[in-house]
Amino acid sequence: MISLAGRDILHSWGKFVFTGFGLGLLIGVTLIMAGVYRGMVDDAKVLLDNSGADLWVVQKNTLGPYAESSSIYDDEWRGIQSMPGVERTANVTYLTMQVRHGDRDVRSMISGIAAGQPGQPGWPPYLINGRQITRGHYEAVADEATGFKVGDTLKIRRNQYTVVGLTRRMVSSNGDPMVFIPLKDAQEAQFLKDNDAILEQRRRNAQNPEFTQPGAPGLLDALNHSQTNNPYVNSVLVQVKKGYSPKEVAQSIEQWKRLTVYTRQDMEDILIGKMIATSAKQIGMFLAILAVVSAAIVAFIIYTLTLGKIREIAVLKLIGTRNRTIAGMILQQAIALGVIGFVVGKISATFGAPAFPKYVLLEPMDSAAGFVAVVIICILSSIIAIRAALKVDPAEAVGG
Amino acid sequence: MSGKGIRIEGLRKRYGSGDTAVDALKEVNMVVAPGEVVGLIGPSGSGKSTLLKCLGAVIEPSAGTMILGDETIYDKGWKVKDIRALRRDKIGFVFQAPYLIPFLDVTDNVAxxxxxxxxxxxxxRNSALALLEALDVQHRAKAMPSQLSGGEQQRVAIARGLVNRPPVILADEPTAPLDSERALAVIKILNDMAKKFETAIIVVTHDEKIIPTFKRIYHIRDGVTYEEKGEGRAFDL
Known part of the structure:
Protein backbone atom coordinates (compact mmCIF):
# COMPACT_ATOMS: atom_id res chain seq x y z
CA MET A 1 0.00 0.00 0.00
CA ILE A 2 1.34 3.38 -0.94
CA SER A 3 1.77 6.11 1.65
CA LEU A 4 -1.14 8.47 1.10
CA ALA A 5 0.30 10.92 3.64
CA GLY A 6 3.70 10.90 1.93
CA ARG A 7 2.16 11.49 -1.50
CA ASP A 8 0.02 14.33 -0.21
CA ILE A 9 3.05 15.94 1.44
CA LEU A 10 5.10 15.60 -1.76
CA HIS A 11 2.22 17.02 -3.78
CA SER A 12 1.74 20.08 -1.59
CA TRP A 13 5.28 20.25 -0.20
CA GLY A 14 5.38 24.04 -0.22
CA LYS A 15 2.45 24.24 2.18
CA PHE A 16 4.06 21.70 4.50
CA VAL A 17 7.55 23.17 4.33
CA PHE A 18 6.44 26.74 4.98
CA THR A 19 4.07 25.68 7.76
CA GLY A 20 6.84 23.48 9.17
CA PHE A 21 9.24 26.41 8.95
CA GLY A 22 6.90 28.64 10.95
CA LEU A 23 6.32 25.89 13.47
CA GLY A 24 10.06 25.26 13.51
CA LEU A 25 10.80 28.82 14.58
CA LEU A 26 8.36 28.35 17.45
CA ILE A 27 10.02 25.07 18.39
CA GLY A 28 13.40 26.80 18.06
CA VAL A 29 12.30 29.42 20.59
CA THR A 30 11.10 26.61 22.86
CA LEU A 31 14.46 24.85 22.63
CA ILE A 32 16.25 28.14 23.29
CA MET A 33 14.10 28.69 26.38
CA ALA A 34 15.05 25.25 27.64
CA GLY A 35 18.66 26.08 26.75
CA VAL A 36 18.48 29.32 28.75
CA TYR A 37 17.39 27.34 31.81
CA ARG A 38 20.13 24.77 31.26
CA GLY A 39 22.58 27.62 30.80
CA MET A 40 21.53 29.11 34.14
CA VAL A 41 22.01 25.75 35.85
CA ASP A 42 25.33 25.31 34.10
CA ASP A 43 26.45 28.81 35.08
CA ALA A 44 25.70 27.92 38.70
CA LYS A 45 27.61 24.65 38.47
CA VAL A 46 30.51 26.28 36.65
CA LEU A 47 30.77 28.88 39.41
CA LEU A 48 31.01 26.10 41.98
CA ASP A 49 33.35 23.97 39.85
CA ASN A 50 35.69 26.83 39.12
CA SER A 51 35.90 27.92 42.74
CA GLY A 52 37.82 24.70 43.38
CA ALA A 53 36.24 24.40 46.82
CA ASP A 54 34.71 21.46 48.66
CA LEU A 55 33.22 23.62 51.38
CA TRP A 56 32.00 27.21 51.65
CA VAL A 57 32.32 28.74 55.11
CA VAL A 58 30.00 31.72 55.49
CA GLN A 59 28.41 33.95 58.10
CA LYS A 60 26.19 32.00 60.47
CA ASN A 61 22.60 31.48 59.35
CA THR A 62 23.08 33.01 55.93
CA LEU A 63 22.88 31.46 52.48
CA GLY A 64 26.07 33.24 51.38
CA PRO A 65 28.18 33.99 49.58
CA TYR A 66 26.20 33.85 46.32
CA ALA A 67 22.55 33.83 47.36
CA GLU A 68 22.84 36.19 50.35
CA SER A 69 25.43 38.58 51.65
CA SER A 70 27.84 37.07 54.14
CA SER A 71 30.60 38.69 56.16
CA ILE A 72 33.16 36.87 58.20
CA TYR A 73 36.46 38.09 59.54
CA ASP A 74 39.32 37.67 57.15
CA ASP A 75 41.43 35.86 59.74
CA GLU A 76 38.91 33.08 60.29
CA TRP A 77 40.73 31.02 57.71
CA ARG A 78 43.64 30.46 60.09
CA GLY A 79 41.51 28.59 62.58
CA ILE A 80 39.72 26.68 59.83
CA GLN A 81 43.04 25.69 58.26
CA SER A 82 44.03 23.93 61.45
CA MET A 83 40.87 21.83 61.65
CA PRO A 84 41.13 18.08 60.97
CA GLY A 85 40.49 17.16 57.33
CA VAL A 86 41.16 20.62 55.93
CA GLU A 87 43.69 20.64 53.09
CA ARG A 88 43.64 24.29 52.02
CA THR A 89 41.66 27.41 52.75
CA ALA A 90 41.35 30.74 51.01
CA ASN A 91 39.46 33.95 51.66
CA VAL A 92 37.27 35.17 48.88
CA THR A 93 35.02 38.13 48.18
CA TYR A 94 32.37 38.59 45.54
CA LEU A 95 30.95 41.86 44.34
CA THR A 96 28.70 42.35 41.33
CA MET A 97 29.18 45.77 39.78
CA GLN A 98 29.60 47.76 36.59
CA VAL A 99 33.26 47.80 35.58
CA ARG A 100 34.35 50.80 33.60
CA HIS A 101 36.16 49.93 30.39
CA GLY A 102 36.90 52.93 28.20
CA ASP A 103 33.60 54.59 27.54
CA ARG A 104 31.43 51.60 28.37
CA ASP A 105 30.39 49.64 31.43
CA VAL A 106 30.67 45.88 31.68
CA ARG A 107 28.51 44.13 34.27
CA SER A 108 30.84 41.74 36.05
CA MET A 109 31.27 39.82 39.23
CA ILE A 110 34.47 41.00 40.90
CA SER A 111 36.11 38.22 42.82
CA GLY A 112 38.85 39.00 45.32
CA ILE A 113 41.32 36.14 45.54
CA ALA A 114 43.84 35.64 48.27
CA ALA A 115 47.53 35.72 47.44
CA GLY A 116 48.82 32.29 46.52
CA GLN A 117 49.16 30.31 43.40
CA PRO A 118 47.00 28.66 40.75
CA GLY A 119 45.04 25.73 42.12
CA GLN A 120 44.25 27.55 45.32
CA PRO A 121 40.49 27.77 45.96
CA GLY A 122 38.96 30.80 44.29
CA TRP A 123 41.60 31.18 41.62
CA PRO A 124 40.71 30.85 37.94
CA PRO A 125 41.72 27.27 37.18
CA TYR A 126 43.10 28.01 33.70
CA LEU A 127 43.89 30.89 31.39
CA ILE A 128 43.48 31.24 27.67
CA ASN A 129 45.87 34.16 27.40
CA GLY A 130 48.35 36.08 29.57
CA ARG A 131 49.28 35.10 33.12
CA GLN A 132 47.83 34.78 36.59
CA ILE A 133 47.93 37.64 39.12
CA THR A 134 51.39 37.88 40.66
CA ARG A 135 51.32 41.29 42.33
CA GLY A 136 49.37 42.15 45.44
CA HIS A 137 47.55 45.10 43.86
CA TYR A 138 46.06 46.49 40.66
CA GLU A 139 46.26 43.42 38.47
CA ALA A 140 43.24 41.60 37.10
CA VAL A 141 42.36 38.40 35.29
CA ALA A 142 39.13 38.71 33.33
CA ASP A 143 36.76 36.32 31.64
CA GLU A 144 36.90 36.74 27.87
CA ALA A 145 33.14 37.48 27.83
CA THR A 146 33.91 40.87 29.43
CA GLY A 147 35.50 41.89 26.15
CA PHE A 148 38.74 42.88 27.85
CA LYS A 149 42.12 42.06 26.32
CA VAL A 150 45.44 41.48 27.98
CA GLY A 151 47.00 44.89 28.64
CA ASP A 152 43.63 46.69 28.88
CA THR A 153 43.02 48.95 31.82
CA LEU A 154 39.80 48.76 33.76
CA LYS A 155 38.47 50.87 36.59
CA ILE A 156 36.94 49.49 39.79
CA ARG A 157 35.80 52.19 42.16
CA ARG A 158 38.70 54.66 42.20
CA ASN A 159 41.45 52.27 41.18
CA GLN A 160 42.82 51.29 37.79
CA TYR A 161 43.68 47.65 37.11
CA THR A 162 45.70 46.13 34.29
CA VAL A 163 44.34 42.97 32.74
CA VAL A 164 47.20 40.47 32.84
CA GLY A 165 45.31 37.31 31.88
CA LEU A 166 42.13 36.07 30.29
CA THR A 167 40.10 33.08 31.29
CA ARG A 168 37.01 31.41 29.88
CA ARG A 169 33.59 30.32 31.20
CA MET A 170 34.15 31.95 34.58
CA VAL A 171 30.74 33.40 35.30
CA SER A 172 28.50 34.19 38.21
CA SER A 173 25.28 32.31 38.77
CA ASN A 174 23.57 35.15 36.89
CA GLY A 175 25.85 34.61 33.94
CA ASP A 176 27.88 37.79 34.51
CA PRO A 177 31.52 37.30 33.52
CA MET A 178 34.01 37.36 36.39
CA VAL A 179 36.97 39.63 36.98
CA PHE A 180 39.57 38.45 39.51
CA ILE A 181 41.57 40.97 41.48
CA PRO A 182 43.77 40.69 44.58
CA LEU A 183 41.81 40.15 47.81
CA LYS A 184 42.94 43.33 49.54
CA ASP A 185 41.83 45.43 46.60
CA ALA A 186 38.51 43.64 46.49
CA GLN A 187 37.93 44.15 50.22
CA GLU A 188 38.62 47.82 49.76
CA ALA A 189 36.36 48.03 46.74
CA GLN A 190 33.53 46.38 48.65
CA PHE A 191 33.39 48.94 51.43
CA LEU A 192 35.34 51.90 50.11
CA LYS A 193 33.48 55.13 50.53
CA ASP A 194 34.06 58.32 48.64
CA ASN A 195 36.13 61.10 50.24
CA ASP A 196 33.12 63.23 51.14
CA ALA A 197 31.49 60.32 52.95
CA ILE A 198 34.72 59.59 54.86
CA LEU A 199 35.06 63.23 55.90
CA GLU A 200 31.42 63.33 56.99
CA GLN A 201 31.88 60.16 59.03
CA ARG A 202 35.01 61.55 60.73
CA ARG A 203 33.20 64.81 61.53
CA ARG A 204 30.37 62.91 63.14
CA ASN A 205 32.80 60.74 65.10
CA ALA A 206 34.66 63.85 66.32
CA GLN A 207 31.40 65.45 67.51
CA ASN A 208 30.37 62.35 69.42
CA PRO A 209 31.42 62.81 73.08
CA GLU A 210 31.58 59.04 73.48
CA PHE A 211 34.65 58.92 71.22
CA THR A 212 36.40 62.06 72.49
CA GLN A 213 36.66 61.34 76.18
CA PRO A 214 39.71 62.95 77.76
CA GLY A 215 40.73 59.64 79.35
CA ALA A 216 40.98 57.85 75.97
CA PRO A 217 42.99 60.14 73.65
CA GLY A 218 43.62 57.52 70.89
CA LEU A 219 40.03 56.26 70.67
CA LEU A 220 38.90 58.60 67.90
CA ASP A 221 41.88 57.76 65.67
CA ALA A 222 41.39 54.05 66.27
CA LEU A 223 37.70 54.35 65.40
CA ASN A 224 38.36 56.32 62.23
CA HIS A 225 40.94 53.78 61.17
CA SER A 226 38.64 50.84 61.79
CA GLN A 227 35.90 52.49 59.78
CA THR A 228 38.07 52.92 56.70
CA ASN A 229 39.48 49.43 56.93
CA ASN A 230 37.56 46.35 55.85
CA PRO A 231 38.53 43.22 57.76
CA TYR A 232 35.74 41.11 56.25
CA VAL A 233 35.51 38.62 53.45
CA ASN A 234 32.38 36.93 52.10
CA SER A 235 33.48 33.39 52.50
CA VAL A 236 36.32 31.05 53.22
CA LEU A 237 36.72 28.38 50.58
CA VAL A 238 37.92 25.05 51.89
CA GLN A 239 39.49 22.08 50.15
CA VAL A 240 39.12 18.84 52.08
CA LYS A 241 41.92 16.32 52.44
CA LYS A 242 41.56 13.03 50.62
CA GLY A 243 39.86 10.39 52.69
CA TYR A 244 37.80 12.90 54.68
CA SER A 245 34.10 13.35 54.23
CA PRO A 246 33.25 16.97 53.34
CA LYS A 247 30.07 16.62 55.39
CA GLU A 248 31.95 15.61 58.52
CA VAL A 249 34.54 18.36 58.08
CA ALA A 250 31.71 20.85 57.57
CA GLN A 251 30.01 19.71 60.78
CA SER A 252 33.27 20.06 62.64
CA ILE A 253 33.84 23.63 61.39
CA GLU A 254 30.25 24.60 62.17
CA GLN A 255 30.54 23.18 65.66
CA TRP A 256 33.83 24.82 66.59
CA LYS A 257 33.85 28.04 64.62
CA ARG A 258 30.15 28.94 64.95
CA LEU A 259 29.83 29.58 61.27
CA THR A 260 27.66 28.08 58.57
CA VAL A 261 29.32 25.66 56.18
CA TYR A 262 27.93 24.40 52.92
CA THR A 263 29.03 21.38 50.96
CA ARG A 264 29.02 21.27 47.19
CA GLN A 265 25.58 19.62 47.19
CA ASP A 266 24.22 22.25 49.60
CA MET A 267 25.52 24.98 47.32
CA GLU A 268 23.94 23.42 44.25
CA ASP A 269 20.66 23.21 46.13
CA ILE A 270 20.90 26.88 47.06
CA LEU A 271 21.91 28.10 43.62
CA ILE A 272 19.57 25.92 41.56
CA GLY A 273 16.77 25.36 44.04
CA LYS A 274 16.57 28.88 45.42
CA MET A 275 18.40 31.44 43.30
CA ILE A 276 17.13 30.42 39.90
CA ALA A 277 13.91 28.75 41.06
CA THR A 278 11.75 31.73 40.09
CA SER A 279 13.45 32.06 36.72
CA ALA A 280 13.01 28.33 36.19
CA LYS A 281 9.29 28.62 36.95
CA GLN A 282 9.07 31.58 34.58
CA ILE A 283 10.75 29.58 31.83
CA GLY A 284 8.54 26.60 32.63
CA MET A 285 5.48 28.80 32.14
CA PHE A 286 6.82 30.02 28.80
CA LEU A 287 7.54 26.45 27.75
CA ALA A 288 4.00 25.43 28.65
CA ILE A 289 2.54 28.39 26.73
CA LEU A 290 4.74 27.68 23.71
CA ALA A 291 3.71 24.01 23.81
CA VAL A 292 0.04 25.00 23.85
CA VAL A 293 0.56 27.52 21.02
CA SER A 294 2.47 24.91 18.98
CA ALA A 295 -0.31 22.38 19.58
CA ALA A 296 -2.93 24.92 18.54
CA ILE A 297 -1.01 25.76 15.36
CA VAL A 298 -0.51 22.11 14.41
CA ALA A 299 -4.14 21.33 15.20
CA PHE A 300 -5.37 24.28 13.16
CA ILE A 301 -3.11 23.53 10.19
CA ILE A 302 -3.93 19.83 10.13
CA TYR A 303 -7.62 20.53 10.63
CA THR A 304 -7.60 23.07 7.79
CA LEU A 305 -5.69 20.69 5.51
CA THR A 306 -8.18 17.96 6.33
CA LEU A 307 -11.20 20.17 5.67
CA GLY A 308 -9.66 20.98 2.30
CA LYS A 309 -9.72 17.28 1.46
CA ILE A 310 -13.27 16.42 2.55
CA ARG A 311 -14.32 15.43 -0.97
CA GLU A 312 -11.21 13.29 -1.45
CA ILE A 313 -11.78 11.65 1.93
CA ALA A 314 -15.40 10.94 0.94
CA VAL A 315 -14.18 9.36 -2.31
CA LEU A 316 -11.56 7.34 -0.43
CA LYS A 317 -14.23 6.08 1.93
CA LEU A 318 -16.59 5.32 -0.92
CA ILE A 319 -14.01 3.19 -2.71
CA GLY A 320 -13.42 1.22 0.46
CA THR A 321 -10.60 2.92 2.33
CA ARG A 322 -10.56 1.88 5.97
CA ASN A 323 -11.05 4.53 8.64
CA ARG A 324 -7.70 3.63 10.13
CA THR A 325 -5.99 4.28 6.77
CA ILE A 326 -7.53 7.76 6.66
CA ALA A 327 -6.73 8.39 10.32
CA GLY A 328 -3.19 7.15 9.69
CA MET A 329 -2.81 9.53 6.76
CA ILE A 330 -3.78 12.54 8.89
CA LEU A 331 -1.67 11.35 11.82
CA GLN A 332 1.39 10.83 9.61
CA GLN A 333 0.94 14.30 8.15
CA ALA A 334 0.74 15.83 11.61
CA ILE A 335 3.86 13.96 12.68
CA ALA A 336 5.63 14.93 9.44
CA LEU A 337 4.77 18.55 10.14
CA GLY A 338 6.20 18.15 13.63
CA VAL A 339 9.36 16.51 12.33
CA ILE A 340 9.90 19.27 9.76
CA GLY A 341 9.24 21.82 12.50
CA PHE A 342 11.62 20.10 14.88
CA VAL A 343 14.43 19.93 12.33
CA VAL A 344 13.99 23.62 11.49
CA GLY A 345 13.70 24.44 15.20
CA LYS A 346 16.80 22.47 16.14
CA ILE A 347 18.87 24.07 13.38
CA SER A 348 17.65 27.58 14.18
CA ALA A 349 18.26 27.03 17.91
CA THR A 350 21.76 25.66 17.31
CA PHE A 351 22.77 28.58 15.12
CA GLY A 352 20.83 31.16 17.08
CA ALA A 353 21.96 30.20 20.60
CA PRO A 354 25.41 31.88 20.47
CA ALA A 355 23.78 35.18 19.58
CA PHE A 356 21.96 35.32 22.91
CA PRO A 357 23.57 37.45 25.60
CA LYS A 358 23.17 34.77 28.26
CA TYR A 359 24.69 31.33 27.99
CA VAL A 360 22.31 28.95 26.18
CA LEU A 361 23.13 25.30 26.74
CA LEU A 362 21.38 22.97 24.29
CA GLU A 363 21.52 19.53 25.86
CA PRO A 364 21.08 16.53 23.52
CA MET A 365 18.68 14.96 26.02
CA ASP A 366 16.56 18.12 26.02
CA SER A 367 16.42 17.95 22.25
CA ALA A 368 15.41 14.29 22.44
CA ALA A 369 12.73 15.14 25.02
CA GLY A 370 11.65 18.06 22.84
CA PHE A 371 11.33 15.77 19.85
CA VAL A 372 9.19 13.33 21.80
CA ALA A 373 7.06 16.23 23.09
CA VAL A 374 6.62 17.59 19.55
CA VAL A 375 5.53 14.17 18.28
CA ILE A 376 3.09 13.75 21.18
CA ILE A 377 1.71 17.27 20.64
CA CYS A 378 1.30 16.54 16.92
CA ILE A 379 -0.47 13.28 17.65
CA LEU A 380 -2.84 14.99 20.08
CA SER A 381 -3.35 17.91 17.71
CA SER A 382 -4.37 15.60 14.89
CA ILE A 383 -7.24 14.14 16.92
CA ILE A 384 -9.65 16.95 15.99
CA ALA A 385 -8.84 16.56 12.30
CA ILE A 386 -9.13 12.78 12.50
CA ARG A 387 -12.53 13.09 14.17
CA ALA A 388 -13.65 15.45 11.39
CA ALA A 389 -12.36 13.06 8.72
CA LEU A 390 -14.03 10.04 10.28
CA LYS A 391 -17.33 11.91 10.34
CA VAL A 392 -17.19 12.48 6.58
CA ASP A 393 -20.02 10.60 4.94
CA PRO A 394 -19.00 8.67 1.83
CA ALA A 395 -22.36 9.76 0.44
CA GLU A 396 -20.85 13.22 -0.03
CA ALA A 397 -19.00 11.82 -3.02
CA VAL A 398 -22.26 10.75 -4.60
CA GLY A 399 -24.27 13.50 -6.22
CA GLY A 400 -27.22 15.19 -4.55
CA MET B 1 -15.20 -11.29 -11.09
CA SER B 2 -18.23 -10.52 -13.21
CA GLY B 3 -21.45 -12.22 -12.24
CA LYS B 4 -25.05 -11.92 -13.16
CA GLY B 5 -25.49 -8.19 -13.00
CA ILE B 6 -27.78 -6.60 -10.45
CA ARG B 7 -31.37 -7.28 -9.50
CA ILE B 8 -33.44 -4.99 -7.28
CA GLU B 9 -36.90 -5.88 -6.10
CA GLY B 10 -39.30 -3.78 -4.08
CA LEU B 11 -36.62 -1.47 -2.79
CA ARG B 12 -37.83 1.26 -0.44
CA LYS B 13 -36.18 4.00 1.52
CA ARG B 14 -37.86 6.08 4.17
CA TYR B 15 -36.16 9.04 5.84
CA GLY B 16 -37.31 9.94 9.34
CA SER B 17 -40.29 8.52 11.14
CA GLY B 18 -43.83 9.36 12.21
CA ASP B 19 -45.40 12.51 10.81
CA THR B 20 -42.11 13.75 9.39
CA ALA B 21 -41.29 10.55 7.51
CA VAL B 22 -40.48 10.94 3.82
CA ASP B 23 -40.61 8.01 1.44
CA ALA B 24 -37.78 8.80 -0.97
CA LEU B 25 -38.03 5.39 -2.65
CA LYS B 26 -41.45 3.73 -2.74
CA GLU B 27 -41.08 0.88 -5.18
CA VAL B 28 -37.91 0.32 -7.10
CA ASN B 29 -37.48 -2.68 -9.33
CA MET B 30 -34.53 -2.98 -11.65
CA VAL B 31 -32.64 -5.69 -13.47
CA VAL B 32 -29.39 -4.96 -15.24
CA ALA B 33 -27.63 -7.82 -16.98
CA PRO B 34 -23.89 -8.26 -17.20
CA GLY B 35 -22.48 -6.28 -20.14
CA GLU B 36 -25.54 -4.03 -20.23
CA VAL B 37 -25.62 -0.25 -19.85
CA VAL B 38 -28.96 1.18 -18.73
CA GLY B 39 -29.99 4.75 -18.14
CA LEU B 40 -31.72 6.00 -15.01
CA ILE B 41 -33.59 9.20 -15.66
CA GLY B 42 -35.75 11.31 -13.46
CA PRO B 43 -36.42 14.90 -12.45
CA SER B 44 -34.91 16.52 -9.40
CA GLY B 45 -36.35 15.11 -6.20
CA SER B 46 -37.47 11.92 -7.89
CA GLY B 47 -35.17 9.76 -5.74
CA LYS B 48 -32.27 9.21 -8.15
CA SER B 49 -29.56 10.12 -5.65
CA THR B 50 -31.19 8.09 -2.89
CA LEU B 51 -31.40 5.09 -5.20
CA LEU B 52 -27.77 5.52 -6.19
CA LYS B 53 -26.73 5.69 -2.54
CA CYS B 54 -28.73 2.56 -1.76
CA LEU B 55 -27.27 0.72 -4.73
CA GLY B 56 -23.80 1.90 -3.73
CA ALA B 57 -24.30 0.60 -0.18
CA VAL B 58 -23.71 4.11 1.11
CA ILE B 59 -27.07 4.25 2.90
CA GLU B 60 -29.22 1.38 4.04
CA PRO B 61 -32.58 0.85 2.33
CA SER B 62 -35.71 0.42 4.45
CA ALA B 63 -37.09 -2.61 2.63
CA GLY B 64 -36.68 -4.73 -0.48
CA THR B 65 -34.04 -6.95 -1.94
CA MET B 66 -30.75 -6.30 -3.75
CA ILE B 67 -28.92 -9.13 -5.43
CA LEU B 68 -25.46 -8.48 -6.80
CA GLY B 69 -24.22 -11.25 -9.06
CA ASP B 70 -25.08 -14.42 -7.15
CA GLU B 71 -25.06 -12.77 -3.77
CA THR B 72 -28.01 -11.27 -1.96
CA ILE B 73 -26.53 -8.20 -0.39
CA TYR B 74 -29.71 -6.74 1.06
CA ASP B 75 -32.91 -8.40 2.15
CA LYS B 76 -34.63 -6.51 4.99
CA GLY B 77 -31.12 -5.74 6.19
CA TRP B 78 -27.56 -6.00 4.98
CA LYS B 79 -26.52 -9.58 4.28
CA VAL B 80 -22.84 -8.78 4.07
CA LYS B 81 -20.68 -8.11 7.10
CA ASP B 82 -18.21 -5.68 5.61
CA ILE B 83 -20.05 -2.97 3.70
CA ARG B 84 -16.78 -1.15 3.02
CA ALA B 85 -15.32 -4.26 1.35
CA LEU B 86 -18.57 -4.66 -0.61
CA ARG B 87 -18.20 -1.14 -2.00
CA ARG B 88 -14.51 -1.71 -2.68
CA ASP B 89 -14.78 -5.09 -4.41
CA LYS B 90 -18.28 -5.33 -5.89
CA ILE B 91 -19.29 -1.81 -6.85
CA GLY B 92 -17.51 0.65 -9.09
CA PHE B 93 -18.28 4.36 -8.96
CA VAL B 94 -17.96 7.02 -11.64
CA PHE B 95 -19.00 10.50 -10.56
CA GLN B 96 -20.21 13.63 -12.29
CA ALA B 97 -16.85 15.20 -11.53
CA PRO B 98 -13.99 12.72 -11.76
CA TYR B 99 -12.95 13.27 -8.10
CA LEU B 100 -9.51 11.87 -8.68
CA ILE B 101 -7.18 11.99 -5.70
CA PRO B 102 -5.13 15.10 -6.52
CA PHE B 103 -1.93 13.94 -4.83
CA LEU B 104 -1.73 10.59 -6.67
CA ASP B 105 -0.65 10.23 -10.27
CA VAL B 106 -2.97 8.65 -12.82
CA THR B 107 -1.60 5.14 -12.36
CA ASP B 108 -1.90 5.21 -8.58
CA ASN B 109 -5.37 6.77 -8.75
CA VAL B 110 -6.49 3.74 -10.73
CA ALA B 111 -4.39 1.28 -8.72
CA ARG B 125 -0.26 -0.91 -11.00
CA ASN B 126 -0.07 -3.47 -13.80
CA SER B 127 -3.87 -3.86 -13.70
CA ALA B 128 -4.19 -0.08 -13.72
CA LEU B 129 -1.87 0.30 -16.71
CA ALA B 130 -3.77 -2.37 -18.65
CA LEU B 131 -7.02 -0.51 -18.06
CA LEU B 132 -5.47 2.84 -18.92
CA GLU B 133 -4.33 1.31 -22.19
CA ALA B 134 -7.83 -0.04 -22.86
CA LEU B 135 -9.18 3.46 -22.25
CA ASP B 136 -6.45 5.04 -24.38
CA VAL B 137 -4.92 7.18 -21.63
CA GLN B 138 -1.82 5.08 -21.00
CA HIS B 139 0.33 7.99 -22.27
CA ARG B 140 -0.81 10.03 -19.22
CA ALA B 141 -0.02 7.28 -16.73
CA LYS B 142 2.55 9.37 -14.85
CA ALA B 143 0.63 12.65 -15.04
CA MET B 144 -1.07 14.21 -12.08
CA PRO B 145 -4.87 14.72 -12.30
CA SER B 146 -4.47 18.50 -12.57
CA GLN B 147 -2.50 17.98 -15.79
CA LEU B 148 -5.33 16.10 -17.54
CA SER B 149 -8.16 17.40 -19.70
CA GLY B 150 -11.75 16.87 -18.50
CA GLY B 151 -12.24 13.92 -20.87
CA GLU B 152 -8.97 12.30 -19.78
CA GLN B 153 -9.91 12.73 -16.13
CA GLN B 154 -13.26 11.06 -16.74
CA ARG B 155 -11.59 8.12 -18.51
CA VAL B 156 -9.19 7.72 -15.59
CA ALA B 157 -12.19 7.78 -13.23
CA ILE B 158 -13.85 5.07 -15.30
CA ALA B 159 -10.66 3.01 -15.12
CA ARG B 160 -10.67 3.41 -11.33
CA GLY B 161 -14.30 2.25 -11.22
CA LEU B 162 -13.46 -0.81 -13.31
CA VAL B 163 -10.13 -1.82 -11.85
CA ASN B 164 -11.46 -4.25 -9.26
CA ARG B 165 -13.69 -5.83 -11.96
CA PRO B 166 -16.90 -5.13 -10.02
CA PRO B 167 -20.11 -6.78 -11.25
CA VAL B 168 -21.80 -3.37 -11.24
CA ILE B 169 -20.75 0.20 -11.91
CA LEU B 170 -22.81 3.17 -10.82
CA ALA B 171 -22.19 6.22 -12.96
CA ASP B 172 -23.61 9.45 -11.58
CA GLU B 173 -24.07 11.89 -14.47
CA PRO B 174 -20.64 11.04 -15.89
CA THR B 175 -21.07 13.24 -18.95
CA ALA B 176 -22.48 16.34 -17.29
CA PRO B 177 -19.34 18.50 -17.61
CA LEU B 178 -18.48 17.30 -21.13
CA ASP B 179 -19.41 18.54 -24.59
CA SER B 180 -21.47 16.31 -26.92
CA GLU B 181 -18.51 14.69 -28.62
CA ARG B 182 -16.74 13.82 -25.39
CA ALA B 183 -19.99 12.79 -23.69
CA LEU B 184 -20.73 10.30 -26.44
CA ALA B 185 -17.14 9.09 -26.29
CA VAL B 186 -17.52 8.40 -22.55
CA ILE B 187 -20.76 6.49 -23.11
CA LYS B 188 -19.06 4.47 -25.86
CA ILE B 189 -16.25 3.64 -23.45
CA LEU B 190 -18.76 2.56 -20.80
CA ASN B 191 -20.53 0.33 -23.35
CA ASP B 192 -17.22 -1.15 -24.50
CA MET B 193 -16.06 -1.79 -20.94
CA ALA B 194 -19.41 -3.27 -19.95
CA LYS B 195 -19.11 -5.78 -22.77
CA LYS B 196 -15.41 -6.42 -22.24
CA PHE B 197 -15.65 -7.00 -18.50
CA GLU B 198 -19.22 -8.31 -18.31
CA THR B 199 -20.14 -5.47 -16.03
CA ALA B 200 -23.63 -4.11 -15.42
CA ILE B 201 -23.57 -0.32 -15.64
CA ILE B 202 -26.27 2.04 -14.41
CA VAL B 203 -25.90 5.57 -15.71
CA VAL B 204 -27.85 8.28 -13.89
CA THR B 205 -28.26 11.20 -16.27
CA HIS B 206 -30.16 14.30 -17.28
CA ASP B 207 -28.08 14.59 -20.41
CA GLU B 208 -30.42 14.72 -23.43
CA LYS B 209 -27.61 14.03 -25.86
CA ILE B 210 -26.74 10.65 -24.39
CA ILE B 211 -30.26 9.41 -23.53
CA PRO B 212 -30.83 8.00 -27.05
CA THR B 213 -27.73 5.83 -26.67
CA PHE B 214 -29.36 3.60 -24.04
CA LYS B 215 -31.13 0.47 -25.19
CA ARG B 216 -32.99 0.33 -21.93
CA ILE B 217 -33.98 3.15 -19.63
CA TYR B 218 -35.46 3.25 -16.16
CA HIS B 219 -37.47 6.32 -15.31
CA ILE B 220 -37.91 7.23 -11.70
CA ARG B 221 -40.64 9.50 -10.50
CA ASP B 222 -41.72 10.05 -6.89
CA GLY B 223 -39.62 7.10 -5.80
CA VAL B 224 -41.12 4.62 -8.23
CA THR B 225 -39.26 3.18 -11.24
CA TYR B 226 -40.77 2.49 -14.63
CA GLU B 227 -38.95 0.64 -17.33
CA GLU B 228 -38.98 2.02 -20.85
CA LYS B 229 -38.52 -0.66 -23.44
CA GLY B 230 -36.20 1.11 -25.79
CA GLU B 231 -35.43 -1.62 -28.25
CA GLY B 232 -34.64 -0.05 -31.57
CA ARG B 233 -34.47 3.51 -30.17
CA ALA B 234 -30.76 3.43 -29.43
CA PHE B 235 -28.34 4.46 -32.11
CA ASP B 236 -24.96 2.96 -32.70
CA LEU B 237 -22.10 4.74 -31.03
Missing part, protein backbone atom coordinates in the same frame (compact mmCIF):
# COMPACT_ATOMS: atom_id res chain seq x y z
CA UNK B 112 -5.66 2.53 -5.35
CA UNK B 113 -8.80 0.35 -5.04
CA UNK B 114 -6.91 -2.95 -5.55
CA UNK B 115 -4.15 -1.71 -3.24
CA UNK B 116 -6.82 -1.04 -0.61
CA UNK B 117 -8.04 -4.60 -1.17
CA UNK B 118 -4.56 -5.88 -0.33
CA UNK B 119 -3.24 -6.49 -3.84
CA UNK B 120 0.52 -5.94 -4.13
CA UNK B 121 1.48 -2.50 -5.44
CA UNK B 122 3.17 -3.85 -8.56
CA UNK B 123 0.26 -6.08 -9.47
CA UNK B 124 -2.24 -3.30 -8.82
Missing amino acids: LPPMLAGVANKEA
